Amino acid sequence: MYTLQFDINHCKTCPTGDCLVKCQFMSLDKTEAIKEMIKIAEGKDSPVLHDCVTCYGCEEYCKRGNHPFYLITEQRQAKGILTAPRAITRQWINIGEPRGKARLGQVKGKVLSFGFMPELLQLVRGRLFEDVMPSYVFGQEFFCNVVYIHFSNTSIIKERLPQVLENFRKLGVKEVVCMHDECYGAFASLAPAYGMEVPFRPIHYFEYLYGRLHDLAKELRPLRIKAAYQRPCSSRLSHDTHHFVRDILSIIGVELVERAYQDENALCCGDILGMNYGYELKNDVQSRNLDDMAEHDAEYCVFNCSACQNVLATKVAKRGIKPIHMIDLCKMAIGEKPSMEVS
Amino acid sequence: MIDIASQLAHIVGERFVSNNPEEAFFYARDPGLMPAHKPDYVVVPKTASEIQEILRLASRERIPVVPMGAGMSLTGLVIPLRGGIVIDMKRMNRILEVNEKARYVIVEGGTSHGALKAYLDKHCPRLRHSIPDSPATATVAANVMIHGQGRLTQQYGFNSDMVSGLEVVLPSGEICTIGSCALSPYWFSKGAPLPDLTGLFLGWFGATGIITKVALKLYPRKKMRDVEIFVTDRDDLVPDMVYELTHTEMVEDINIFAQPMPMIFKDNHHITLFITGDTDEELEFKRKMVWNCLDGFIKSKDGGFMSVPPVMKPTLLDMPQRSVSRFADVKKGGGFEYSGPIIPVETYPACTRKVMELGSKYDLAYSAMARVIGRNHAMMFGFAFTFNRADPQMMERTRKALEEGGEFALAAGGVFWKPTIDEQRLALEKMDATTRDLMKMIKENLDPLGIMNPGNWEVV
Ligand SMILES: Cc1cc2nc3c(=O)[nH]c(=O)nc-3n(C[C@H](O)[C@H](O)[C@H](O)COP(=O)(O)OP(=O)(O)OC[C@H]3O[C@@H](n4cnc5c(N)ncnc54)[C@H](O)[C@@H]3O)c2cc1C
Ligand code: SF4
Ligand code: SF4
Numbered sequence: 001m002y003t004l005q006f007d008i009n010h011c012k013t014c015p016t017g018d019c020l021v022k023c024q025f026m027s028l029d030k031t032e033a034i035k036e037m038i039k040i041a042e043g044k045d046s047p048v049l050h051d052c053v054t055c056y057g058c059e060e061y062c063k064r065g066n067h068p069f070y071l072i073t074e075q076r077q078a079k080g081i082l083t084a085p086r087a088i089t090r091q092w093i094n095i096g097e098p099r100g101k102a103r104l105g106q107v108k109g110k111v112l113s114f115g116f117m118p119e120l121l122q123l124v125r126g127r128l129f130e131d132v133m134p135s136y137v138f139g140q141e142f143f144c145n146v147v148y149i150h151f152s153n154t155s156i157i158k159e160r161l162p163q164v165l166e167n168f169r170k171l172g173v174k175e176v177v178c179m180h181d182e183c184y185g186a187f188a189s190l191a192p193a194y195g196m197e198v199p200f201r202p203i204h205y206f207e208y209l210y211g212r213l214h215d216l217a218k219e220l221r222p223l224r225i226k227a228a229y230q231r232p233c234s235s236r237l238s239h240d241t242h243h244f245v246r247d248i249l250s251i252i253g254v255e256l257v258e259r260a261y262q263d264e265n266a267l268c269c270g271d272i273l274g275m276n277y278g279y280e281l282k283n284d285v286q287s288r289n290l291d292d293m294a295e296h297d298a299e300y301c302v303f304n305c306s307a308c309q310n311v312l313a314t315k316v317a318k319r320g321i322k323p324i325h326m327i328d329l330c331k332m333a334i335g336e337k338p339s340m341e342v343s
Numbered sequence: 344m345i346d347i348a349s350q351l352a353h354i355v356g357e358r359f360v361s362n363n364p365e366e367a368f369f370y371a372r373d374p375g376l377m378p379a380h381k382p383d384y385v386v387v388p389k390t391a392s393e394i395q396e397i398l399r400l401a402s403r404e405r406i407p408v409v410p411m412g413a414g415m416s417l418t419g420l421v422i423p424l425r426g427g428i429v430i431d432m433k434r435m436n437r438i439l440e441v442n443e444k445a446r447y448v449i450v451e452g453g454t455s456h457g458a459l460k461a462y463l464d465k466h467c468p469r470l471r472h473s474i475p476d477s478p479a480t481a482t483v484a485a486n487v488m489i490h491g492q493g494r495l496t497q498q499y500g501f502n503s504d505m506v507s508g509l510e511v512v513l514p515s516g517e518i519c520t521i522g523s524c525a526l527s528p529y530w531f532s533k534g535a536p537l538p539d540l541t542g543l544f545l546g547w548f549g550a551t552g553i554i555t556k557v558a559l560k561l562y563p564r565k566k567m568r569d570v571e572i573f574v575t576d577r578d579d580l581v582p583d584m585v586y587e588l589t590h591t592e593m594v595e596d597i598n599i600f601a602q603p604m605p606m607i608f609k610d611n612h613h614i615t616l617f618i619t620g621d622t623d624e625e626l627e628f629k630r631k632m633v634w635n636c637l638d639g640f641i642k643s644k645d646g647g648f649m650s651v652p653p654v655m656k657p658t659l660l661d662m663p664q665r666s667v668s669r670f671a672d673v674k675k676g677g678g679f680e681y682s683g684p685i686i687p688v689e690t691y692p693a694c695t696r697k698v699m700e701l702g703s704k705y706d707l708a709y710s711a712m713a714r715v716i717g718r719n720h721a722m723m724f725g726f727a728f729t730f731n732r733a734d735p736q737m738m739e740r741t742r743k744a745l746e747e748g749g750e751f752a753l754a755a756g757g758v759f760w761k762p763t764i765d766e767q768r769l770a771l772e773k774m775d776a777t778t779r780d781l782m783k784m785i786k787e788n789l790d791p792l793g794i795m796n797p798g799n800w801e802v803v
Contacts, residue, residue, distance in 0.1 A: 278638050
C-alpha cells in the first residue's frame with residue numbers, strides 16, 4: 001500500500017504557513033495556516049477540508065518539501081468529504097478506465113506521452129517534434145490518473161498509477177516527454193510522494209520545446225506580440241518547470257504581459273470549479289482572469305493545457321484575444337502553421 | 344371486375360402507381376418489429392384532388408387505404424394490415440406559404456421536416472419550427488398525426504399543439520379545411536375561437552382522413568444556441584431537477600438519457616438542456632439561471648454540470664440529432680424500436696429501472712431516453728432497444744422487452760405514444776367506456792366503410 005510521505009515536523013517548524021496563507025480561496029494568517037495544516041496531518045477535521053476548491057496551488061506554495069494538497073485529498077477521502085458531485089467523479093473514473101485500446105507509435109527510447117487527450121495528436125506534427133515522432137503512446141493505459149485529486153480520490157490513483165508505470169516499464173522507454181502538465185506532475189511529483197518508483201526520466205514538454213527551439217534557432221523569427229499566459233492547475237504540480245514559460249516566450253519574441261494573475265497568483269480555467277462547485281465560483285474565476293488579460297492588452301492567450309483551451313478559447317476570443325496553444329505559438333515562430341484554428 | 348391499377352393510373356399517371364412485387368415488398372414493412380404485410384397497390388399522388396379521387400375509388404370498391412409519410416414511426420402504423428392501397432405522400436412536398444409576421448407556415452401533406460428546416464434556414468432565418476429527431480425525411484403531417492415531439496416541445500407542447508390549421512380529405516372524398524382557414528384566408532388557429540375539430544383527425548393515424556395541408560406555428564429563432572449536460576447518479580432526483588429547470592422558463596428543450604455505452608455515459612443519468620439567445624449576454628444570463636436553479640443539487644453532491652467537450656457539441660446541437668439514428672445501428676443490422684409512453688416525469692426513476700431490468704433480462708443494448716413535454720406536464724419516455732435484423736432471436740427478445748415495457752408504462756399511468764395495434768387494443772380496453780363510445784361515433788360517421796388504415800383504432 002502506498003502512503004503519502006508528509007512530514008508534520010516541517011509544518012511545526014514552518015516559518016511561513018505559505019501553503020494556506022497564499023491560498024486564493026481562503027483567508028488564513030500564518031498561525032491559523034500552520035495550525036490547520038497540523039490538524040489535517042494529525043487526521044483531525046479542519047475547515048480547510050471543506051473549503052478548499054482543489055486549485056492545487058498549495059502544492060507549489062509549500063517550499064519545505066511537503067505535499068499539502070495531496071494530504072488534504074487523502075484526508076478528505078478518509079473522511080468522506082466530497083469535492084465533486086458523485087456522478088462527475090464516476091464519469092471521470094469510467095472514462096479513465098483502461099480498455100486495452102492504447103495506440104502506440106514506433107516506440108523508441110524517448111517517447112511522447114499524450115495520456116488520452118486526442119487534441120495532442122494533431123499538435124505534434126511538424127519539425128518541432130520530428131526528432132521523436134512517431135514515437136508516442138496514447139490511451140488510458142498511459143493516462144496518469146492525477147485528475148482524481150480534484151475529486152478527493154487518491155485510492156483510484158494508487159490503484160491505477162502503478163499499472164501505468166508498469167506499462168511504461170514494459171515498453172523499455174528511458175525518457176517520457178509528457179505532453180500534459182498533469183502527466184509530468186504524476187511522474188515527477190505525485191509518484192515519488194507516494195514512494196512509487198518511476199522507471200524512466202519524465203521530461204516536461206516545455207523543456208523539450210525549449211531544446212528544440214535552440215536546435216532550430218536559425219529558423220526562428222521573433223513574433224513580436226503581447227501575450228497572456230493561461231497557467232493550468234496541474235502546472236502547480238510541476239512548478240519546477242514554470243520558468244520555461246518565460247524562457248520560451250523570450251526566445252520566440254513574445255512579450256509576456258505582467259498581469260495580476262500571474263505565476264503563483266495564476267487563476268485556473270475554472271472548468272473543474274464549475275463541475276464541483278457551480279456557476280458562481282466558475283464565473284468569478286473566469287471573469288477575473290479574462291478581465292485581467294484584456295486590461296493588460298494581451299493580443300494572444302497562450303495555453304499550456306488543451307483542456308483549458310477547450311474551456312476558454314471562445315471566451316478569450318470574444319474579448320478580442322486570440323487563443324493559441326504554446327506548441328502552435330512555437331510553430332508560428334519557426335514559420336509553420338498552427339494546427340488549431342486561431343480565431 | 345374493374346382494373347384498379349389502371350383506374351389509379353388514370354388518376355395519378357402510370358409512373359406513380361405500382362403493383363409490382365418489388366414495391367409491394369418495400370411498402371409491406373417499416374424499420375420496426377411489426378410483421379410485414381403487402382399492399383396490393385402503391386400510389387404516389389401529387390395533388391389533393393388526386394387523393395379525393397383515390398378515396399372515392401376506394402370507397403366505391405371498398406378497398407383499404409393507408410396514408411404513408413416516411414414510414415419512420417416504427418410501430419407498424421403504415422403497414423397495410425389488410426392490403427389495399429398505400430398512398431405515399433412524398434410528392435406532395437411543397438411549402439405553400441410562410442406568414443412571417445404571424446409566424447406560421449403552410450405545407451403540403453407529404454413535406455418532410457428536413458425540407459421545411461432547409462427552407463426556413465434559407466429564407467426565414469429568424470423563424471424555426473419544432474423539429475423532431477427522427478430522420479430528416481419524416482413528414483410534418485405524419486408527425487402531428489402521431490402527436491410527435493420536437494425541439495420546442497418543452498416550451499410549446501406536442502408538435503400537434505403547434506398546428507394552426509389543416510386541410511383534410513375525408514374518406515368520402517370530400518375535402519375540408521379545419522381552423523381559422525375554414526372561413527379566413529389566414530391559417531393562424533386550428534380551432535379557437537371555433538370548436539376545435541382537429542381532434543377528429545390528429546392522433547387517428549389516418550383512420551379518419553388524409554391531411555393534404557398542414558399549417559404549423561413557427562417560433563423565434565435566436566442567433567445562438569448552446570447545450571449543457573447535468574449528470575446525476577440519483578434517478579429519484581431527476582423529476583425534482585427537471586421541475587427546477589422548467590421553472591426557470593429559460594430552457595429550449597430538455598432531454599434525459601441513461602445508457603451503458605460509451606463509458607462516458609455509464610452509471611449516470613444525463614439531463615441535456617439547450618439554451619438560446621440573440622446576444623452573448625442573453626445566452627449567459629440563461630446559463631446562469633439554469634446552473635443556479637440546480638445549485639442545491641451541486642452543493643449536496645447529487646449532481647453536477649459535466650464539461651461538454653467542443654468535439655461533442657456539434658453532434659448535440661445538430662437538428663435532427665443524429666445520435667439517435669447512430670444508436671439505432673449499435674448492433675449493426677439497423678434495427679431500432681422504442682416503446683414511448685407519454686407519462687408524468689415523476690415516473691422517470693421507475694421507468695429507467697425497468698429499461699435496465701429489461702436490457703439485462705433480454706440481453707439487449709438499451710437506452711432510456713426522455714423528452715420533457717411542456718413545463719413538466721409530461722414526458723415521452725423511450726424504452727429503446729437496438730437489434731440486428733439478421734438475428735431473429737434478438738428480434739424476438741426485443742419484441743418481448745418492448746411489450747413488457749409497454750405494459751409496465753400503462754400500469755404506471757402512462758399512455759402509449761404511436762401505439763402498435765396491440766397497444767391500441769390495450770388502450771381501448773382500459774379507456775373510459777363513454778370515451779370509447781365517442782371515438783366509435785366519430786369513426787363510424789367519418790369512415791362508415793372502415794377502409795381507412797384498417798386495424799388502427801378499431802373501435803367499431
Ligand atoms: C431515429 C429516430 C428518432 C426519432 N425521433 C423522434 C422525435 O424526436 N420526435 C418524434 O416525434 N418522433 C420521432 N421519431 C418517430 C417518427 O420518425 C416521427 O414521429 C416521424 O415524424 C413520423 O413521420 P413519418 O412521415 O415517418 O410517419 P409515418 O410512419 O409515415 O406515418 C405515421 C402515421 O401517420 C399516418 N399518416 C402519414 N401521413 C399522413 C397524412 N398525410 N394524413 C393522414 N395520416 C397520415 C400514417 O398512416 C401513420 O399512421 C423517431 C424515429 C426514429 C427512427
Ligand atoms: S505544508 Fe508546507 S507550507 Fe504548509 S505548513 Fe507545512 S511546511 Fe509549511
Ligand atoms: S488546493 Fe488551492 S484552494 Fe485548496 S487549499 Fe490548496 S491553495 Fe487552497
